Amino acid sequence: MAMNLEVTEVMGRENRLGSISGYCGSLRDLSCKARCGGVKGRERCFSQDSLCNAACAQGTLSLIMDAAIVNHGPVGCAVDAIGSNFVLRTMQRLSGAPEHNIRFLSTNLRESDTVFGASEKLKETIRETWRRYEPAAIFVCSSCASAVIGEDIRAVVSDLKGEIPVPISPVSCEGFKSKVWASGFDAAFHAILTDIVKPPAKKTNVVNFINFFGSAKKEIAELFARFGVEPYFLTAGSSIEGLSRLSESIATVSICGTLGTYLGTGLEQKYGVPYVQSMRPHGIAGYEDWLRQLGSAIGKAAEVEAYIAEERPKIEDELQRLRSRLKGLRAVIGMGPGYSFNFIRVLGELGIEVVWTSAWHFDPRYDSGANVPELEFLAGGGAEDIPFTVSDQQNFEVMNVLNTLKPDIYFSRHPGTTVWALKLGYASLCVNDEYTAFGYKGIVNFGTMILDSITNRSFAELFAKRSRLPYTEWWFQQDHAHFLAEEAGSRAAASEPAAAAIGAAHE
Amino acid sequence: MSDLVEAPRFVCALGAIKSVQAIDRAVPVLHSGPGCGAKLANGISEQNGGSPSGYISPQIYPCSNIGEREVVFGGAERLRQTIENALKVIDGDIFVALTGCTTALVGDDAEEVVRSFKGADKPVILADTPGFIGNNIRGHEIVLDALIDQYMKGAKVEPGLVNIWATVPYQDAFWHGNLRALERLVASLGLRPNTIFGPRKGLAALDRVSAASLNILASPWVGLGAVHKLEAKFGTPYLHYPTIPIGPHATGEFLRAVGTAAGVPDSRVEAAIRDGEEEYYYYIERSADVFLETRAMARRFVIIADSDYTLAVSRFLINDMGLFPSKLYITDDAPIEHRGRVAGYFAEFLHGIKAEVEFSADGGRIHEEITNTDFYGRPLILGSYWERSLAKELRGHYVGLAMPVVDRLILDRSYVGYEGALRLLEDIYGVVLETFI
Numbered sequence A: 001m002a003m004n005l006e007v008t009e010v011m012g013r014e015n016r017l018g019s020i021s022g023y024c025g026s027l028r029d030l031s032c033k034a035r036c037g038g039v040k041g042r043e044r045c046f047s048q049d050s051l052c053n054a055a056c057a058q059g060t061l062s063l064i065m066d067a068a069i070v071n072h073g074p075v076g077c078a079v080d081a082i083g084s085n086f087v088l089r090t091m092q093r094l095s096g097a098p099e100h101n102i103r104f105l106s107t108n109l110r111e112s113d114t115v116f117g118a119s120e121k122l123k124e125t126i127r128e129t130w131r132r133y134e135p136a137a138i139f140v141c142s143s144c145a146s147a148v149i150g151e152d153i154r155a156v157v158s159d160l161k162g163e164i165p166v167p168i169s170p171v172s173c174e175g176f177k178s179k180v181w182a183s184g185f186d187a188a189f190h191a192i193l194t195d196i197v198k199p200p201a202k203k204t205n206v207v208n209f210i211n212f213f214g215s216a217k218k219e220i221a222e223l224f225a226r227f228g229v230e231p232y233f234l235t236a237g238s239s240i241e242g243l244s245r246l247s248e249s250i251a252t253v254s255i256c257g258t259l260g261t262y263l264g265t266g267l268e269q270k271y272g273v274p275y276v277q278s279m280r281p282h283g284i285a286g287y288e289d290w291l292r293q294l295g296s297a298i299g300k301a302a303e304v305e306a307y308i309a310e311e312r313p314k315i316e317d318e319l320q321r322l323r324s325r326l327k328g329l330r331a332v333i334g335m336g337p338g339y340s341f342n343f344i345r346v347l348g349e350l351g352i353e354v355v356w357t358s359a360w361h362f363d364p365r366y367d368s369g370a371n372v373p374e375l376e377f378l379a380g381g382g383a384e385d386i387p388f389t390v391s392d393q394q395n396f397e398v399m400n401v402l403n404t405l406k407p408d409i410y411f412s413r414h415p416g417t418t419v420w421a422l423k424l425g426y427a428s429l430c431v432n433d434e435y436t437a438f439g440y441k442g443i444v445n446f447g448t449m450i451l452d453s454i455t456n457r458s459f460a461e462l463f464a465k466r467s468r469l470p471y472t473e474w475w476f477q478q479d480h481a482h483f484l485a486e487e488a489g490s491r492a493a494a495s496e497p498a499a500a501a502i503g504a505a506h507e
Numbered sequence B: 001m002s003d004l005v006e007a008p009r010f011v012c013a014l015g016a017i018k019s020v021q022a023i024d025r026a027v028p029v030l031h032s033g034p035g036c037g038a039k040l041a042n043g044i045s046e047q048n049g050g051s052p053s054g055y056i057s058p059q060i061y062p063c064s065n066i067g068e069r070e071v072v073f074g075g076a077e078r079l080r081q082t083i084e085n086a087l088k089v090i091d092g093d094i095f096v097a098l099t100g101c102t103t104a105l106v107g108d109d110a111e112e113v114v115r116s117f118k119g120a121d122k123p124v125i126l127a128d129t130p131g132f133i134g135n136n137i138r139g140h141e142i143v144l145d146a147l148i149d150q151y152m153k154g155a156k157v158e159p160g161l162v163n164i165w166a167t168v169p170y171q172d173a174f175w176h177g178n179l180r181a182l183e184r185l186v187a188s189l190g191l192r193p194n195t196i197f198g199p200r201k202g203l204a205a206l207d208r209v210s211a212a213s214l215n216i217l218a219s220p221w222v223g224l225g226a227v228h229k230l231e232a233k234f235g236t237p238y239l240h241y242p243t244i245p246i247g248p249h250a251t252g253e254f255l256r257a258v259g260t261a262a263g264v265p266d267s268r269v270e271a272a273i274r275d276g277e278e279e280y281y282y283y284i285e286r287s288a289d290v291f292l293e294t295r296a297m298a299r300r301f302v303i304i305a306d307s308d309y310t311l312a313v314s315r316f317l318i319n320d321m322g323l324f325p326s327k328l329y330i331t332d333d334a335p336i337e338h339r340g341r342v343a344g345y346f347a348e349f350l351h352g353i354k355a356e357v358e359f360s361a362d363g364g365r366i367h368e369e370i371t372n373t374d375f376y377g378r379p380l381i382l383g384s385y386w387e388r389s390l391a392k393e394l395r396g397h398y399v400g401l402a403m404p405v406v407d408r409l410i411l412d413r414s415y416v417g418y419e420g421a422l423r424l425l426e427d428i429y430g431v432v433l434e435t436f437i
Helices: A013-017 A027-035 A053-061 A080-095 A111-116 A119-133 A144-148 A153-160 A183-196 A217-226 A240-244 A257-271 A283-298 A301-326 A337-349 A373-382 A395-405 A419-423 A439-455 A458-466 A473-477 A496-506 B013-021 B036-046 B068-073 B076-089 B101-105 B110-115 B136-150 B175-187 B202-211 B224-234 B247-262 B266-293 B307-320 B336-345 B363-371 B385-393 B417-432
Strands: A022-026 A067-071 A104-106 A137-141 A168-171 A206-210 A230-234 A251-254 A330-335 A353-359 A387-391 A409-412 A427-430 B026-031 B094-099 B124-127 B161-165 B192-194 B214-218 B238-241 B300-305 B328-330 B357-359 B379-383 B397-400
Touching: A013 A183, A022 A027, A027 A373, A027 A387, A053 A067, A053 A080, A053 A137, A053 A183, A053 B036, A067 A119, A080 A104, A080 B036, A080 B385, A104 A119, A119 A137, A119 A153, A137 A153, A137 A183, A144 B101, A153 A168, A168 A183, A183 A240, A183 A257, A206 A257, A217 A230, A217 A301, A230 A240, A251 A257, A251 A283, A257 A337, A283 A301, A283 A337, A283 A373, A283 A439, A301 A439, A330 A337, A330 A395, A337 A353, A337 A373, A337 A439, A353 A395, A387 A395, A395 A419, A395 A473, A409 A439, A419 A427, A419 A458, A427 A439, A473 B076, B013 B026, B013 B036, B013 B094, B013 B136, B026 B036, B026 B076, B068 B101, B076 B094, B076 B110, B094 B110, B094 B136, B110 B124, B124 B136, B136 B224, B161 B175, B161 B202, B161 B224, B175 B192, B175 B214, B175 B247, B175 B417, B192 B202, B202 B224, B214 B224, B214 B247, B224 B238, B238 B247, B247 B266, B247 B307, B247 B417, B266 B417, B300 B307, B300 B363, B307 B328, B307 B336, B307 B379, B307 B417, B336 B357, B363 B385, B379 B385, B385 B397, B397 B417
Parallel strands: A067 A104, A067 A137, A137 A168, A206 A230, A206 A251, A330 A353, A330 A409, A353 A387, A409 A427, B026 B094, B094 B124, B161 B192, B161 B214, B214 B238, B300 B328, B300 B379, B328 B357, B379 B397
Antiparallel strands: A022 A387
C-alpha cells in the first residue's frame, strides 16, 4: 500500500492507519483483529490527561542542532522549548559543538489575536527568528488555538519564501487533531521529508538511524563499522544538511516502530532507501532479527552471521544465571506500543512472566501496510496469550489492574508513570533509555537492573507505607474497563461482556 | 514592539493546574486538549526544580481530552461526564474545573456545567483559564478568585490568626520552602500563620482564610487582587509588603511591618529581629574574608526573573551585601497597571542606589542586550537555565533561581529570611568558588 506523500498535511494515525487508543482484550485477539482489519477503538466516558501530538512534533524537530522552531500559539504551547533545550545543550556538550540555547520562539497568541487573527504576528516572528539566528531551516508549528481560529500558516510561509533563503516548513500538529500523540512524529517527519530531504546526488554507505536521544551512538558506530557502514542518527543532534541527504543512504532503521514508520516508509517509497522493518534490537531474538534484516538490506548477510556466531556465546553463562534468579517473577508493562511488544519478548527471554500489558495506543499496521512484526512474532507462538489493553496513559486503569494482579514488578517508559506502581508497593522500573536491553550486553545489563530493583526494596517499601493513593475505594472495586465504551464513537458506559472478557483474561 | 516570547519563563493560564495541585487534596479537572496538562506541568514543575508529582500528578488529573469531534460539536457534555466520574474515581476534597483554549474558543458553557454540580458531595468550582488570556501567574490569580468567590464562606475572626500569601506555587521552584520560612518568621512574633498551599493544609486551611484577622501579602503584584477581594468579602485588612524578604535588612523591615499591622508589641518584634541577626551575622563574620577576598567574585550583578525575585534578590545583594546592580529584567509579564509601581521599588535601595529595570518576556532580546553590557569584570547572573550558556559566554557566574530551574533539585530550600539569605550566599559562592581567577 503506497503512502500519499503529496498531501499538504499528514492525517492523524486514527484516519491514516486505523490506530486506536481504547481496547480491552488479549494479545492474540488484537493480532487477529489487526490482520482482519477489524480493530475498533473504544472510547472512555472518563479520562485522565494524556499527551498531545504537538509535544512529539516539536520534540522531534527542535533537537535538530541548526534549525529553529516557531510555535504559532499561546505561550504554553511553546513550553516544550524548556525540556528540549536541556536535551539540545547536552547534545552540544557531548559533541563538542558550541553551546547555545535552543532556537524556539512563540508568537504568544493573545485573546485579541483570537478575534482579529495573527498572521502578521506570525510573519514578524518568523522574520525575527531569521534575523536573530539565521537558522538552516525554520519549522512553523500550529497549535489548537491557531487551528480553531483558522490561521493560514501555509499562506504566511509562502509569502516569506522569497524573503528568507532557507526552508520554512509548516507543521500541522494541533493537539486536538489526534488522540494518538505519535501522530506528531509523523507531522514532523512529513515536514522533513517534503521540505528538507533532497533527491540523492550520490549513494553513500550511511544507514539512517531514527531514534530518540541516542545514548548508544558510540556502540552502534563501532558495530556498524564491522559491516562497513556508518550510522546517521536523527533527529536529536542532526543537522539540516545531514537530513537533506537521507535519500542517499543505503538503508533506514528505527529504534522504535512507532517512531520511524512515516519517515522510514517515505524514504523507501520516494527515494528507494530500504526501510528495515524487523523486530527492534531489544533482547536476543530482536537484536538478531534486526541484524539479519539490516545485513540483508546492506548486502552484509555473511558478516552479520559471523558477528552473531562470535558474540552470542559470550553472554550465555551470565544470561543463564540471570534467568535462574528472575524466573517466576510476574510483571506488568505500560509503555507505547512499539516498546510494549518488544519488552514482552525481552522479559520472556529473561524468564519473567508478563501477566498484563497496556500500550498507549495501537497501530494495526504501519505506513508500508505491513503488520507490526513484533506482534506477529508474539502472536505466532513467541509468547503465551496475555491480557492486553490499549489506553492513552490512563493511570486509573493501570492502578486498578496492578491492585488486582499484584505483580512483582511494573515496567514503565513515560515521564511520571513509574511512581504509581511503587506507591502500591511493587517494584517499578522505568525503561526510559531507548537502548535499554539493546543487543547482547544490553539484555544482561537490563536483567541485572531488574534483579537489583526486586532485591533492594527499601525505597519502595518505606515509600509505599507512607503514600496515600488518589483513588477511591469504589474505583478499586470496579473492573478496570468500567469506563470503556463498547463501540467506537459511543460515550456510553462499559457493557457487561467487556468487563467479563477482561475478568476471564485475568484468570 | 513585537509580542513574541523566546526562552519562556512561564506557561499559559492553564498552568494554574499546579496552583490547584499545591492545595492538598484539591484536584484540577481539565477541560482542554489531551496534552495541555502534561506539557504545562512538565515545564513548571518537572523542569523547574524537579517536582512533577505529589499526591496527584498530571497523570492523575481528570481531563476531557478534547478531540476533533468536540471542536465540531462542542464539549460541554464531555466535561459533565468527566466531572461526574472524577467525583467517583478520584479521592479528593475539592475539584477545580479549568478550561483551555479549545473549549473556550468553541464556546462550551463550562459555567453551566459546573453549576449543575452544586449539590455534589464535594465542592466543584470553575476557573476560566484559556491559554490565550495570559500566563500561569494570571491563571494563579484566577484560581484564587475562584476559591474566594465560589468556595470560601465567612467565619468568626480569630485574633492572632494571619494568612500569608507570597510567591506562585511551582512557578517559584522554592515556593514551599519560602512559605514555611515566612510561617516561621510570622510565628516568631507570636502570631498564628495560615497558608493554603502545601501538605496538611487543604480544605481546613481554606476554611480558616476568612477567620484571619490580617492578610499578609509578600509580593510585588501577584495576589493583590486576592487580598482586595478578601477585604471586600470578609472585611479582612491586609498588609502589602513588596516582596519576599531575603536577608537582615528586608527581614527586619518585614517583621516590623507585620508587627505594626498585627499589633505585636515592639519589644517582641525587636527580640525576634535580634535573634535572627545574631545567628546570621555569626556566619557572615566567619566567612567575611571570603566575601572580601575572593578575586573571582563579581561586583556587578544582573537578574532575569519574575518581579518578586528580581526585587527580593537585588534588595539583598545591594542593601545587605554591598554589591551593585546592572540593568535588571522582569520576565513575568506583569500587568501594565502594576509596572510603574513595581519599577518604583527599584529606585529605593540604600545609599540612593537605583537600578534600571525592564519588563520583557523576550529572552532572546534580553540576551542580546546583556551580551552588549559592560559589567566591569565578571558578572554575577541570577536567572533561569536559559542564562547558563550566556553566563559561560560572558565568563560570568550563574545561579539558577527563576523558572525554569532545570539543573537543580529543589526540595525544601528557601531564600527567605535570615536562614534563606545564608542559603543564597552558599549557592552563589558555590558557583564562584569553582573559579580562582
